[in-house]
Amino acid sequence: MPTMQTVQTMIQTHPVETGVDRAQLARVVDLLVACSSACTVCADACLAEDHVADMRTCIRTDLDCADVCAATARVLSRQTAYNADVTRAVLQACVVICRACADECASHGDMHEHCKV
Amino acid sequence: MPTMQTVQTMIQTHPVETGVDRAQLARVVDLLVACSSACTVCADACLAEDHVADMRTCIRTDLDCADVCAATARVLSRQTAYNADVTRAVLQACVVICRACADECASHGDMHEHCKV
Amino acid sequence: MPTMQTVQTMIQTHPVETGVDRAQLARVVDLLVACSSACTVCADACLAEDHVADMRTCIRTDLDCADVCAATARVLSRQTAYNADVTRAVLQACVVICRACADECASHGDMHEHCKV
Amino acid sequence: MPTMQTVQTMIQTHPVETGVDRAQLARVVDLLVACSSACTVCADACLAEDHVADMRTCIRTDLDCADVCAATARVLSRQTAYNADVTRAVLQACVVICRACADECASHGDMHEHCKV
Numbered sequence: 113m114p115t116m117q118t119v120q121t122m123i124q125t126h127p128v129e130t131g132v133d134r135a136q137l138a139r140v141v142d143l144l145v146a147c148s149s150a151c152t153v154c155a156d157a158c159l160a161e162d163h164v165a166d167m168r169t170c171i172r173t174d175l176d177c178a179d180v181c182a183a184t185a186r187v188l189s190r191q192t193a194y195n196a197d198v199t200r201a202v203l204q205a206c207v208v209i210c211r212a213c214a215d216e217c218a219s220h221g222d223m224h225e226h227c228k229v
Numbered sequence: 230m231p232t233m234q235t236v237q238t239m240i241q242t243h244p245v246e247t248g249v250d251r252a253q254l255a256r257v258v259d260l261l262v263a264c265s266s267a268c269t270v271c272a273d274a275c276l277a278e279d280h281v282a283d284m285r286t287c288i289r290t291d292l293d294c295a296d297v298c299a300a301t302a303r304v305l306s307r308q309t310a311y312n313a314d315v316t317r318a319v320l321q322a323c324v325v326i327c328r329a330c331a332d333e334c335a336s337h338g339d340m341h342e343h344c345k346v
Numbered sequence: 347m348p349t350m351q352t353v354q355t356m357i358q359t360h361p362v363e364t365g366v367d368r369a370q371l372a373r374v375v376d377l378l379v380a381c382s383s384a385c386t387v388c389a390d391a392c393l394a395e396d397h398v399a400d401m402r403t404c405i406r407t408d409l410d411c412a413d414v415c416a417a418t419a420r421v422l423s424r425q426t427a428y429n430a431d432v433t434r435a436v437l438q439a440c441v442v443i444c445r446a447c448a449d450e451c452a453s454h455g456d457m458h459e460h461c462k463v
Numbered sequence: 464m465p466t467m468q469t470v471q472t473m474i475q476t477h478p479v480e481t482g483v484d485r486a487q488l489a490r491v492v493d494l495l496v497a498c499s500s501a502c503t504v505c506a507d508a509c510l511a512e513d514h515v516a517d518m519r520t521c522i523r524t525d526l527d528c529a530d531v532c533a534a535t536a537r538v539l540s541r542q543t544a545y546n547a548d549v550t551r552a553v554l555q556a557c558v559v560i561c562r563a564c565a566d567e568c569a570s571h572g573d574m575h576e577h578c579k580v
Binding site (some may be wrong): 168169172173175176179180182183186187190192193195197198201202204205208209212 | 285286289290292293296297299300303304307309310312314315318319321322325326329
């Protein structure tokens with residue numbers, strides 16, 4: 113059965129050589145996947161809170177962050193026909209949403225200390 | 230049953246007012262969703278081609294474009310707790326990948342003239 | 347620029363012949379994509395409502411429905427190496443979640459009459 | 464920074480009690496996320512292979528499996544307003560696609576021994 117450890121090995125043994133540090137690439141993909149999952153769970157946990165009306169911004173930012181991190185992880189996982197411009201642009205967007213998400217979580221002392229890629 | 234027309238109406242009657250032109254927002258979401266779907270179909274059609282080995286870059290770019298356009302459509306669909314920085318960053322990344330995808334498709338005179346958001 | 351009409355044409359001119367009625371396939375993909383988008387907007391509109399605490403089930407079901415419809419649309423969009431068992435299984439799951447979503451929306455007289463694939 | 468370990472803890476400390484064994488739920492989500500990621504990497508590695516024309520079924524099945532496992536992981540991650548019918552239906556579809564993917568990978572002695580949820 114696959115684990116994220118398997119995924120890291122797969123990324124590092126990919127047939128194409130792109131010049132990117134693969135061990136680091138594998139770690140970033142791992143982080144993005146974990147961040148996306150953490151945001152999905154956080155949005156759902158916030159939705160269950162008694163004071164859900166105060167959690168609107170957190171829920172919305174979590175949903176955005178989950179979607180963008182998942183898409184970024186997929187783009188970065190691909191090494192065939194690597195395009196540095198695309199990778200950079202997607203990572204930049206991902207940093208902006210992750211920062212927004214981290215700020216929002218920090219603002220209400222949330223116990224879910226996630227989203228800091 | 231829902232259509233993209235229904236979705237456009239839903240976006241335009243959303244309870245929150247963000248200051249963004251909603252008719253235009255609805256059109257962009259519509260376009261992004263269609264672009265994501267077109268790229269998914271294009272990647273699959275390229276995969277079936279006899280000369281699939283020549284289509285690697287197109288397939289990979291299509292897959293990236295499908296993922297990023299889908300995530301961008303979701304982020305833009307949300308008007309609760311709107312964040313202009315996040316919207317801008319995600320749209321910028323989306324433009325880069327769509328341009329890469331359009332260039333790639335143009336380069337081999339592909340009949341699938343898509344991905345020009 | 348692509349529209350869902352373009353996507354329908356692309357599905358119908360795909361190089362592989364699977365035996366499935368393509369016009370119908372194209373319509374189902376169109377419907378699934380619209381349903382996924384409608385659910386994303388509905389979840390966000392519910393999140394903005396004053397009585398958001400009463401909308402928890404609707405929001406959660408919308409999020410599930412958006413994710414499953416999007417995945418189902420992608421699986422159905424692919425005609426290369428078509429697998430009828432996979433298509434059937436994914437469609438069955440999609441029907442269950444769409445029905446749950448339609449029931450939930452109906453239960454609180456929601457104006458967003460979506461999710462009836 | 465989040466890891467899948469963080470995600471597991473978040474699932475297990477969620478405010479809602481659904482009656483599902485949470486430690487097991489967290490393990491399944493972890494597995495689904497890893498499977499989705501492994502399939503994304505596998506599809507891309509297959510696309511780079513010299514004999515890509517022989518890998519069409521594997522690539523297509525990988526793409527389906529990545530999409531369905533990602534959607535299933537999201538549905539299972541949500542514990543608010545838990546719906547057993549939806550969970551069961553989505554898991555059943557996921558098992559079918561994972562089995563198809565495992566069979567396909569086994570058939571060409573692929574080194575990427577993934578997708579066995």
